[in-house]
Amino acid sequence: xxxxxxxxxxxxxxxxxxxxxxxxxxxxxxxxxxxxxxxxxxxxxxxxxxxxxxxxxxxxxxxxxxxxxxxxxxxxxxxxxxxxxxxxxxxxxxxxxxxxxxxxxxxxxxxxxxxx
Amino acid sequence: xxxxxxxxxxxxxxxxxxxxxxxxxxxxxxxxxxxxxxxxxxxxxxxxxxxxxxxxxxxxxxxxxxxxxxxxxxxxxxxxxxxxxxxxxxxxxxxxxxxxxxxxxxxxxxxxxxx
Numbered sequence: 001x002x003x004x005x006x007x008x009x010x011x012x013x014x015x016x017x018x019x020x021x022x023x024x025x026x027x028x029x030x031x032x033x034x035x036x037x038x039x040x041x042x043x044x045x046x047x048x049x050x051x052x053x054x055x056x057x058x059x060x061x062x063x064x065x066x067x068x069x070x071x072x073x074x075x076x077x078x079x080x081x082x083x084x085x086x087x088x089x090x091x092x093x094x095x096x097x098x099x100x101x102x103x104x105x106x107x108x109x110x111x112x113x114x115x116x
Numbered sequence: 117x118x119x120x121x122x123x124x125x126x127x128x129x130x131x132x133x134x135x136x137x138x139x140x141x142x143x144x145x146x147x148x149x150x151x152x153x154x155x156x157x158x159x160x161x162x163x164x165x166x167x168x169x170x171x172x173x174x175x176x177x178x179x180x181x182x183x184x185x186x187x188x189x190x191x192x193x194x195x196x197x198x199x200x201x202x203x204x205x206x207x208x209x210x211x212x213x214x215x216x217x218x219x220x221x222x223x224x225x226x227x228x229x230x231x
Binding site for chain 2: 031033035040041042043044045048056089091093095100101102104105106107108109110112
């Protein structure tokens, strides 16, 4: 079974530029998460999707971050404009969902973003 | 948000020896899940072990086992017969059983395995 795919693996941009990350979850997984992991910290949730609907985006800086999950499969996370403090690893995870319960989350390899 | 605390930023263990990583958490829920994830330098977060709070029996996965103390809100990971491939960052994480099911992570423990 293929795991969670993410691209690109690395991205370097100047501040105020825009950037987009892509995630393809494990086939059949209804729930998709984007986490931000700043160096030396544990990952923190940015946004959670259930199929193509948003479950939780309370920690997403909506003035600069946006995310979508069209057709309930792939997802993109965008930052516009980027700030220096956005330098981090962006992790995508997915899990199955059945009868109101979410199963274990499986993570992709992440995208390391450096903002100069 | 739930608080997960890992008080050991770094740990080291001799190859073939046993090491225990500590984790405490704060919650008012009675049903929840706890996890240990491993993150090698390649960055891929890998599930090590999962514990359901309603289960009294401690979870085990080969050389990995947990000591789950629900009343004390403690969830430690024991790695037996440590191998070089065990070297990584280890994150303890909490998840609500229902509702918003995102993971709340601790700050991690970096484990070094000494040959």
